[in-house]
Amino acid sequence: ETGVTQSPTHLIKTRGQQVTLRCSSQSGHNTVSWYQQALGQGPQFIFQYYREEENGRGNFPPRFSGLQFPNYSSELNVNALELDDSALYLCASSQDLGTGWYEQYFGPGTRLTVT
């Protein structure tokens, strides 16, 4: 069983630029959630994709957007980068069987630094 993978591991961008982060979900999982973890803080929910549609969103502006592909992998796009966007971005996948609770499996994250 392949775990959740994310790319790249690290990247550095300049304020105002755009960035795309990628996530490959665990085999058989159809749901991907994205979280932002600032230094010294807990992760914050950005949004979730379920069956290729945005399913829910946290308190993040529209310049944070995403996609989910037919193979359930996902992208997180951030436009007009700000210094405060510097953080660890975590992707989590899970399998919605339509019955009860299901565990979210987290990837190792992408460390984004905005200068």
Next chain:
Amino acid sequence: AQSVTQLDSHVSVSEGTPVLLRCNYSSSYSPSLFWYVQHPNKGLQLLLKYTSAATLVKGINGFEAEFKKSETSFHLTKPSAHMSDAAEYFCVVSDRLSGGGADGLTFGKGTHLIIQP
């Protein structure tokens, strides 16, 4: 809106002594609560979960937590700390999303557990 408060940012214990990490939650209905652990340079791992079944929940690596509705608490305990337990611990409450899929998770700010030899 649901929220969690982790009462200690850092906890230091000696190896072999009990561990107590405290968490209070706020929820407008019966919550699902979790504890996750994050080791340096590793992904978040689920330790245990409460989803309205037994109030005393056992997890991996000897950890357990008790859901106390009257106190709105979900404290994490372990009888005897091991050096490998040193990590960041997060108390988490779930928000059920309307369109199916998994829950959106709300994390506390974390408790850094230090194990003294």
